[in-house]
Amino acid sequence: MAGGGDLRVAGTLHLLLLVAGGLSRGATAWTEEKNHHQPAILNSSSLQQVVEGTRISEMWQNDLRPLLIERYPGSPGSYAARQHIMQRIQRLQSDWVLEVDTFLSKTPYGYRSFSNIISTLNPTAKRHLVLACHYDSKYFPQWDNRMFVGATDSAVPCAMMLELARALDKQLLSLKNMSDSKPSLSLQLIFFDGEEAFLHWSPQDSLYGSRHLSVKMASTPHPPGARHTNQLHGMDLLVLLDLLGAPNPTFPNFFPNTARWFNRLQAIEHELHELGFLKDHSLERKYFQNFGSGSIIQDDHIPFLRKGVPILHLIPSPFPEVWHTMDDNEENLDESTIDNLNKIIQVFVLEYLHL
Secondary structure: OOOOOOOOOOOOHHHHHHHHOOOOOOOHHHHOHHHOOOOOOOOHHHHHHHHHHOOHHHHHHHHHHHHOOOOOOOOHHHHHHHHHHHHHHHOOOOOEEEEEEEEEEEEOOEEEEEEEEEEEEOOOOOEEEEEEEEOOOOOOOOEOOEOOOOHHHHHHHHHHHHHHHHHOHHHHHHHHHOOOOOOOEEEEEEEEOOOOOOOOOOOOOOOHHHHHHHHHHHOOEOOOOOOOOEOOOOEEEEEEEOOOOOOOOOEEEOOHHHHHHHHHHHHHHHHHHHOOOOOOOOHHHOOEEEEEOOOOOOOOOHHHHOOOOOEEEEOOOOOOOOOOOOOOOHHHOOHHHHHHHHHHHHHHHHHHHOO
């Protein structure tokens, strides 16, 4: 994950994009459903099922540790990480459709190959809740035989998404039985490549995967065969996870237009705490805090934000102390925090998808 910076986004951006996209009156109906979508709030027994279904020790061993390697774009570790992510998804019962979006892009070190991973349930469903993270690690020359493995940045978010897919596999399996009589809603997971800069963060040296995929999705008709809508219109909400796993994170709300979903995360955290389902957790030091951020952090959501996609950016402020240092490793992760965030995000997904 890279730096903060000021980005002024015009309030009329989304409206302008809809007009520029040439949406017909009839085509806009389903694309506006996300603006009125409400969660199906889980009761205490359902919350307990979520808590009992997620297993931090298994996630740590099976999902996280294989990713704690050097995995900058084009490296052997990048290929290994990509294979690991896909194999962990392919073993599940839910009918995930995997796509690898491979492309070449110019970098300070010449042209490099990048590969995004897109995993989609019900690709023909009109609407998708999207969870995303980046799986590449920043390139640092090895120093004193130490290598940068980017545990919080972003091996843990990748592992959390894989654990979510495993823990909710049975519920997600039911999505393919959704009625065709109404616009359907499903789930998509995106693992971006090339988020990090190779040298110095700039518009050209950063966000390689997300920049490429946002353009590709904007030019891909959706649902298949549609004339006026594309895959970006089908994104209900893009939830981007980054820099997760350090102790005592605090998350601000970056975007007023998705504040109600941030508020839902706050409510879920509070409810799980009250039920005694969160470990080493204090309401005096809540994760999701209702303070705004004066600037928008540069991250993989930016290309999608610019194209009008609603964003929920789950990144701590301040950044973890180990950010972009060799100490961003397994030793400095906090298991309880990760376990708690797993529970909160899994509940959020189930409520959003009415499962």
